[in-house]
Amino acid sequence: MSKKDIFFKHITEGNTTKGDYIPIGAAMLEGETVTGAHIKIPLKTMNRHGLIAGATGTGKTKSLQVLAENLSNKGIPVLLMDIKGDLSGLAQPSPGHPKIDERHEKIGLPFEAKPFPVEILTLSEQDGVRLRATVSEFGPVLLSRILDLTETQSGIVAVIFQYCDDNKLPLLDLKDFKKILQYATQEGKAEFTEAYGRISTASTGAILRKIVEIEQQGGDLFFGETSFDTQDLLRIDDDGRGYINIMRLTDIQDKPKLFSTFMLSLLAEIYSTFPEQGDSDRPELILFIDEAHLIFNEASKALLNQIESIVKLIRSKGVGLYFVTQNPTDVPEAVLGQLGLKIQHALRAFTAKDRKAIKLTAQNYPDSEYYDTTEVLTSLGIGEALVSALDEKGRPTPLAATMMRAPMSRMDVLTDTELSALLSNSKLVKKYNKDVDRESAYEMLNEKIEQAQAEEAKEKARKEKEALKKAESKKRTSTRRKSTAMNPIVKVLTSATFIRSVFGILTKILKK
Template identity: 45%
Template sequence: MNEGIGPVLVGGGGADQRAPQVLKLAYGNRHGLIAGATGTGKTITMQILAEEFSNAGVPVFLTDIKGDVGGMAVPGTERGALQRRAEQIGLGQHEYRETPVIFWDFFGEHGHPVRATMAEVGPLLLSRMLDLTEAQEGVINVAFRISDDEGLPILDLKDLRAILNFLGENQREISRQYGSVTTASIGAIQRKLLVLENQGAVHFFSEPALDLSDFMRLAPDGRGYVSILHAERMMRTPQLYATFLLWLLSQLFEELPEVGNPDKPKLVFFFDEAHLLFNGAPRALIEKIERVARLIRSKGVGVYFVTQNPDDVPDSVLGQLGNRIQHALRAFTARDQQALRRAAQTYRPNPRFDIADTIRDVGVGEAVTSFLEDKGSPGMAERTLIRPPASAMGPIEDGARRMIMLQSPVAGKYEQMIDSDSAHEMLARRAEAAAQEAQQALDAANTPDDADNAREFNAARRYDGGRTRAARAINTPDRTPARAPARRGDSPVDAFAKSFARQIGSRSGQALMRGVLGGLLKGR
C-alpha cells in the first residue's frame, strides 16, 4: 500500500497553525462518519470531501437531500469570508473551480432517471421498503420463487401484482407446494404496493436498469465524476430512500471485483440522513448492512455516513468507521449530554483539550476530526477548521442544470422507459391463448353428432371424474361447476389453468379443462 499518495485536505488547526488535517487516500475505503447537529456544516464538509476525492481521480456518489449540493457543478464565487478561512488554514489564495458532475433523479425530473427491476431489488429489500410483517414477507418470497420456477420475470409493479393475483387464485395448490399463502396477506401487500405506486415507485421499478459503471466514470481531465442524486422529493418516502441506497451498496458489493488495499478508492459513497437506514430496521437487515460495510472496503468502496448523531448508527457499523468528522452536538437535555459523552469516547484522546467540551463548543464550519494514520491506527482528535469549497455552495439554476445534463456522458441512455416482456404480459398471453382454445373446445362439446367432437366431449367428461358431473355442467349453463381437486403433481401453471377455467366456465368449465391446459402449457 502506498500511504503517500495525494491526501484529501479536510482543514487546518486555526490560530495556532497546527498541521493540516488530511485523510490519506490509501485509507479512503476504510469508511467514515460526518456527524453534527442541524446547521453545523455537515453538507459543506461532504461537498469538500467529494471535491477532494474527485480531484484525486476517485468517482463519488452522494445524495442531495435539500437541493443545495447542485452548485458543485459550477465554480464558487469570491467571498471575503472564504478567503479569510483559507488564510487561517494556511491555504493561501483560494481558487474557485467547478467539479465534474452527473445529475441523477429517482423521478427523472432533476437528473437522469435511476431505475432497477423488482428482481434486482429482491424480496428482502422489497419487504423492508413495504414494511411487511413476517407472514407477508413469506408471501413475497413465494412470489419470487414462483417467478423463478415458472420463468415469469418480475421486473415492475404490474408483474408483481400479476404474480400475487396468481397466488390468490391458487392458494390451495401453492400453499401445498411452497408454504401458507393467505388472502389477507396478499390483500395487505397489494394495498402497500398501491401506496408505493402513488409515491412514484413506478419510475424506479422499470428498465433500462442502472449500469453501475456509470457511477464510476472519470472526466477527460482525469478527475472523478461526482454523481449527485436529487433526493428532495424522495425524502418524503424515507423507507424508499433508505432501501434504494442499501440496494445500491449491495449491487456494488456483488458486482465489483476484489482489489484488496488499493492506493485510492475505486468509489466513495456518501449516505446522507443515514439514520433513515437503521430506524425500525429488522435484525436481518442490520446484519446485511453490517456485512456489506465490513466487506465492501475490499472492493475499493468507501462508505461515509452523514447523520446528526453518532448514536444514529449501530455500534456494529460505527466501529468500522475509521475516519471521523464530528461537528457540534448541542447538549440541551440529559439524553443529549449522554450522547455527547458517548461521541467523545469514540475518539483517541488529545491532552490539549477535553473532547466532549470541544464537540459542544465548536462553531459552524468547525469540527473535531480524527483520521486513520500509518498502519490504519486512529489519529489523535484535533479541533479543525473545515476548508472552504472550490465549487459553489447552494443550489444550481435550472437552466445550468439542463445544460449539464445535455452534455452528460450518459445523456439519452436512461430517459426512455422500456416495458419488457415479463410476468404480466406472459400470463396475459397464456390466458388469452387458453381462452381461445377453451372456446374451441366448448364449440366442439356443443356438437356431439360429429365424431371428433364427441371424442373431445367424452375426454372432458373423463377428466372430471364421471359422465354424470360433465353432463350436468353442460346441461345447466348458469350453474358454476364444482372445483376439480388439484393433483399432487400440479405445477403452478397447471393450477392457474384450472383457475382460469373456473372463471370462464360458468357455462361448462369442467368440459373446457383440456383446452385450457393445452393453451397454457404451449406457452411454457
C-alpha cells in the same frame, strides 16, 4: 519549546503519510488556528467509512463538499445523496470571498475556485438521470427484507421467483410481481398447488399490501427498465477527475421506505458486481449519505441487519461509506463501530437530553491532553470540527479541533438554466431516460389467462352445442313417436281389440 510548538509537532507527526492524501484543514489550539498543522486524510484508508455529524448550520454539508471535491481531483468518483438539494453547486466555481481568503491564510493552504464534473441522478420524476432496477435484480431474499415479510411470506416470494424462472417470465416492475401473486391464488391455483404446494390467499394479500405501500412512496417509478449500471458511477472525465454523481432526493424526504429500498439495492448491486480490491492504496468509489437517519429510523430489523452486513463487507471492494447526520446516535452502534474517519461539528446543549448525548458523543473520540472533548463539542464555530482519522496503518491519528478549508465550488444550488445546460450535455440522460416496457410477466400471464379463457369458452361452446344437438335429436324422436301415435290407421292397427281379433282368426285357421 512552547506549548504551541509541541502541539504543532504532535499534529504533524501524527498526520505524516507516505502515500496520497486529502488535506482538509489545520488544527486549532485554544480556539486559535495553528497555521501549517495540516490534518490529512490518507486515500489508503478512505474505504474504512466515516461520519460527518453536527447540529444544523455548523458546516456538515460544506465538509462533505470539500471531501467530494478533493476526491474528484484525485480521480476518485463520488456519489452524493442530496436530501436538502444544496449540492448541485459543485458544477460551478466558487465566486470567492474575502472571508474565504482569510480562512485559507490561517490554514496555510492556497484557495483555488473551480467547477467539478457533475452528473445529476434522480429516483423520481425530477430532472436528472433516471435510476431504475428490476424486481428480478433484487431477488427473493432482498425483496422480502425490504418488504419486511414473515418467514412464510418470504417462502411464497421465493416460490414466485422460482415459478418465473421455470416458466421464463421476466419480473421487471411491480405490476409484474402483483400479477403473478394474483395468478398464484386465482387462475393458476391448480398449477401452483401441483408444482409447489398450496399458497395461502391471506399471505399473498399481506404481500400485496406491502407492495402497495412501496408504490405509494414512488416505487413504481424505481422498479423497471432500463436498469442502472453501477459501472456508470465510476466515470472519469477527460482531465482525469472522478465524476461527482449527485442523487437528487429533495422530493422523497417523507418517503423513507423508498430511500432505504434504493440504498440497500444499490449497495447490494455494488457489492455483487465490483471486484475485490484487497489492500489498495486508493478507494474505487466513495458514497456520502446525507440525512442518514432516514435510512436507520424507518428500517426494519432485517433491513438493518442487511445494511450492517454490507457496511462491514463492502470496503473490501474499495468502496467507502460516509454517513452525514446531526447526531452520531442516529447511526446504529454496529455501524458506528465500523467508521474510521469522524468529522464532528458543534453540538448544541439546549436540554438535559442534549447534554447527555454530547457526553456519549465525546466518548467516541480518542483521549487528548490538549482538549476537553465535551467542552470543545459545544464551543466549535461554523466550519470547525473535531477530526479523528486513521493513518496508513489503520491507527487513529491525534484528535484535532480543525479549521476546515472552504469548498472550491459554489456553496449554492444551480439555477434552472444551469441545470438544463448540464442535463442537455449528459450522456447518461440519453442512455437511461427512455421509457421501456417490453413484454414481461404481466403481459405474458395476461396472454396465458386469455388463452385459457378462450379455450375454456371454446370447450363450453362445444359442450353447449353437443347438449343442444342431443336435445334436438331427442325432440325429433319424441315428435315422430307422437305423430305416429296420432295416426288413425296406426291407432286401429295397434289397438288391443284389433290385435285380439287378428290372433283369434289365426287361431281358428290353425285348428282347421
